[in-house]
Amino acid sequence: MSVDSATVRKIASLARIAVSDAQVEAMVPELNNILGWIEQLGEVDTSSVAPMTAVIPNTLRLRDDAVTDGDVRDAVLKNAPQAEHGFFAVPKVIE
Amino acid sequence: MTKLTDLGIAALRDGFRAGDFSARDVAIAFNDAVASAKPLNAFIVETPDHALAAADAADADRASGNLKPLSGVPIGMKDLFATKGVQTTAASHMLEGFKPEYESTVSSNLWRAGAGMLGKLNLDQFAMGSSNETSYFGNVISPWRRNNGDTAALAPGGSSGGSSAAIAARIVPGATGTDTGGSIRQPAAFTGISGIKPTYGRCSRWGVVAFASSLDQAGPMARDVRDCAILLENMAGFDAKDSTSLDLPVPNWEAALSSDLKGKRVGIPKEYRVDGMPAEIEALWEQGIAWLKDAGAEIVSVSLPHTKYALPAYYIIAPAEASSNLARYDGVRYGLRDLPDGANLQDMYAATRAAGFGDEVKRRIMIGTYVLSAGFYDAYYTQAQKVRTLIAQDFDKAWESCDLLLTPTAPSAAFGLGEKSADPLAMYLNDVFTVPTSLAGLPAMSVPGGLDALGLPLGLQVIGKALDEQSVLNASLALEERAGFTARPDKWW
Numbered sequence: 001m002s003v004d005s006a007t008v009r010k011i012a013s014l015a016r017i018a019v020s021d022a023q024v025e026a027m028v029p030e031l032n033n034i035l036g037w038i039e040q041l042g043e044v045d046t047s048s049v050a051p052m053t054a055v056i057p058n059t060l061r062l063r064d065d066a067v068t069d070g071d072v073r074d075a076v077l078k079n080a081p082q083a084e085h086g087f088f089a090v091p092k093v094i095e
Numbered sequence: 096m097t098k099l100t101d102l103g104i105a106a107l108r109d110g111f112r113a114g115d116f117s118a119r120d121v122a123i124a125f126n127d128a129v130a131s132a133k134p135l136n137a138f139i140v141e142t143p144d145h146a147l148a149a150a151d152a153a154d155a156d157r158a159s160g161n162l163k164p165l166s167g168v169p170i171g172m173k174d175l176f177a178t179k180g181v182q183t184t185a186a187s188h189m190l191e192g193f194k195p196e197y198e199s200t201v202s203s204n205l206w207r208a209g210a211g212m213l214g215k216l217n218l219d220q221f222a223m224g225s226s227n228e229t230s231y232f233g234n235v236i237s238p239w240r241r242n243n244g245d246t247a248a249l250a251p252g253g254s255s256g257g258s259s260a261a262i263a264a265r266i267v268p269g270a271t272g273t274d275t276g277g278s279i280r281q282p283a284a285f286t287g288i289s290g291i292k293p294t295y296g297r298c299s300r301w302g303v304v305a306f307a308s309s310l311d312q313a314g315p316m317a318r319d320v321r322d323c324a325i326l327l328e329n330m331a332g333f334d335a336k337d338s339t340s341l342d343l344p345v346p347n348w349e350a351a352l353s354s355d356l357k358g359k360r361v362g363i364p365k366e367y368r369v370d371g372m373p374a375e376i377e378a379l380w381e382q383g384i385a386w387l388k389d390a391g392a393e394i395v396s397v398s399l400p401h402t403k404y405a406l407p408a409y410y411i412i413a414p415a416e417a418s419s420n421l422a423r424y425d426g427v428r429y430g431l432r433d434l435p436d437g438a439n440l441q442d443m444y445a446a447t448r449a450a451g452f453g454d455e456v457k458r459r460i461m462i463g464t465y466v467l468s469a470g471f472y473d474a475y476y477t478q479a480q481k482v483r484t485l486i487a488q489d490f491d492k493a494w495e496s497c498d499l500l501l502t503p504t505a506p507s508a509a510f511g512l513g514e515k516s517a518d519p520l521a522m523y524l525n526d527v528f529t530v531p532t533s534l535a536g537l538p539a540m541s542v543p544g545g546l547d548a549l550g551l552p553l554g555l556q557v558i559g560k561a562l563d564e565q566s567v568l569n570a571s572l573a574l575e576e577r578a579g580f581t582a583r584p585d586k587w588w
Contacts, residue, residue: 003465015418015464016425016441017457018449027461033520034462038407041478044485051480052487055295055309055536056561060338075196081432088427093440 002032099124104168104269104322111153111167118157118167122150122211125169128266129213134588137251137261139174139232140182141214149211156209163209164329171261171270174215175222176202176313177302181212185304186220186230189430189451199302200334201271201313208329213267216257220453221421222278222306225525227256228516229455237286237509238264238584242550246587249509249551252282258316259286263584269317269326273303275310276409277505277529280541283316284504284554287543287582289571290316291323294561295536296341298327299334307416308339310409310533320542320572324348327564343562351565354573356390359566362397362497367528369506375547376503383501383544383555383574390573395497399489404482405531410523411466411479412534417456418463424451458519487535494560499570502528504541504554528556538564542571543580552582 003011005024008031012019019027077083082090099121102110111118126143146169153166177183177195184190198206206212220229227235227250237251237260251260255272259282262270272279274292283290291314298313305311315326328348334340363384368377384394426432426447433446452460466475493500506527515522532539538561541554555574559567 007465008461011461011465011468013445014468015460016422016444016448017452017460018442018445027458030458030519031461031465034410034458035465037520038411038475038479041404041407041411041482042474044401044404044478044482046478046481046485049481049484051477052483052534053480054339055487055534056341058296058339058341061335061342063335072196076428078196079193079429081426081430090427091434091438091440091443 002035003028100128100265102268103318104325107168107268108165108325111157112162118150118153119147121167122146122169125213125267132264132266132588135236135238135260135264136233137217137235137257137264137266138214139184139186139217142181142212145181146211146213149206149209153209165205166209168209168268169211169213170205170326171214171216171258171267172202172212173218173255173258173271173273175218175273175304176271177304178202178212178215181215183215183304184232185222186218186232187451187453187456188231189424191231191431193429197302200299200336201303201330204332205329210329216261216270218257219254221304221417221456222254222273222275223417223455223459224253225277225281225522226250226510226512226515227253228512229453231453234512235260236512238588239286239509239551240584240587247511250285250512252285252509254278255282255316259283259288262286262288262316262318264588265583269315269322271313271330272316273311273313274533275306275413276533277526279314279316280529280539280554280556281505281526283541285509285552287552287580288316289319289323289540289542289575290314291327291540291564291567292533292538293327293331293564294341294538296339297331299332299337299340301334301336305420307413308420309416310413320568320575321349321352323540324352324568346565348565348568352572353569354390354576356387356392356570356573359392359499359570360395360497361387361392361570362395362493362500364397364399364402364493364500364502366399366402367502369527372506373547376506376553379544379553379555380503386574386577387501387570389577392570397493397497397500399493399531401482401485401489402531405486405534406523406527408479408482408486409530409534410462411475412483414459414463415467415476416463418460418467421456421460424448455519483534486531490535490537498560499566500558502556502558504528504556508547508549508551508553532558537561538567540567540571542574542578544574544578545580546582
């Protein structure tokens with residue numbers, strides 16, 4: 001499978017990365033080069049193989065349903081680009 | 096008298112305990128070495144005060160008889176570990192100025208053990224790279240140079256290139272690294288030092304900036320095997336805050352070090368003889384086999400038939416996980432925000448991510464987004480995870496006839512900066528020997544084996560069964576004793 005500039009634009013939009021026309025043109029051959037190379041995985045017969053879910057047998061643990069953290073609002077907001085009235089602030093999303 | 100900066104972790108610890116020098120003297124000596132090595136660009140932030148404070152505490156602890164495992168030992172911290180109040184960037188513009196309000200578990204373990212921090216070490220941006228050329232804060236320059244009069248700047252390897260360069264230059268005695276596809280072992284090989292990636296789950300990922308969570312694993316880098324064992328003991332351990340952390344006791348690896356390999360069988364995987372591998376690396380591999388035989392090991396030939404598919408599988412799985420992990424950088428909660436005039440929220444996300452990520456990071460997010468997108472998920476991602484199962488099964492089969500594997504660490508010695516950066520694929524191929532182990536979650540270590548004709552270090556890799564770091568360390572020690580690697584770069588910086 002190979003990508004064209006429209007596909008690259010769509011991927012960039014899904015990934016929320018702004019790209020210029022020149023960047024899209026540069027990315028098309030670059031991504032195709034990489035995708036062409038990973039294509040070789042298709043030749044491996046995996047019909048009777050389960051996909052890997054964990055490299056080391058391990059069980060997901062449950063912990064007690066109790067509060068272990070909290071009351072750290074100022075620390076949470078400390079690195080926010082914009083914080084107002086104890087909240088993260090973003091550009092207006094509802095007209 | 097030996098210069099303090101020539102001492103490794105064990106020598107510093109033991110000399111401090113014996114009263115040969117104070118921890119403050121050690122911290123001052125390394126702080127000075129760090130400050131005078133700017134041309135290497137190994138550090139993003141220097142933290143001399145942190146090192147001095149830990150040293151003063153160590154001196155007080157020694158006076159009161161409360162020595163800790165790493166009292167008196169300063170180290171470097173890869174800038175992928177969150178350190179409270181100290182800028183943590185993952186070498187990205189996105190996180191420039193980010194000062195975490197919390198401490199990563201691994202760094203916290205090290206400080207509790209008495210270690211001090213000399214600074215935050217440079218790396219490839221978000222740990223994506225094999226040459227330390229993707230850092231927003233500039234390339235790290237290897238202290239090594241070719242011996243033919245060529246002064247071209249060489250790659251220290253990546254992504255833990257600041258760690259490897261700083262240790263090789265003797266400006267830190269040891270450092271943390273992280274390894275997703277070879278990011279501890281390949282830089283160790285390029286700079287003539289040692290580094291071990293433990294079994295997946297040994298070291299907590301909590302507070303480590305995430306790249307590919309099913310592969311990311313922290314480990315130590317230092318000048319020799321014993322120093323790595325000491326550091327690993329003080330980094331590893333169960334952590335309830337990491338859901339994939341292994342709930343197992345941390346073995347006393349240092350105390351059990353032994354280079355007697357009688358009864359051990361070492362497999363030589365035939366698929367690792369790749370086309371175009373330099374003859375010097377072939378020769379070093381043969382030498383390594385002879386060294387292990389000399390140490391009492393039995394050598395057997397093994398096959399890992401899916402080896403050639405490891406890299407393409409890795410370059411689906413790692414970018415897929417990265418595209419998901421790096422979705423958190425949205426310009427809202429922390430890090431960079433780029434808000435063009437009149438932009439709405441969606442514009443802000445896209446502008447922020449365009450400005451905050453470097454080219455290689457964007458490339459991997461794009462690949463990851465594509466392979467996970469509707470219609471392609473099964474053909475790429477599911478297929479890669481199935482191939483990953485086959486690669487892990489290859490190792491399981493090999494363990495039926497051997498206990499360890501010996502391979503070269505990298506298919507070449509250090510290359511020059513700029514030599515491979517124009518071709519992402521050529522760069523990816525440098526991880527051919529390290530990636531399969533990462534996909535299978537196994538412990539693996541690189542130790543220096545010798546120099547090539549241009550005087551550059553070459554590394555040998557020992558791979559072990561899951562949780563058998565001890566055998567990996569022991570075989571590495573056997574190689575180290577026989578290689579007698581004492582070469583070090585001449586100071587030019």
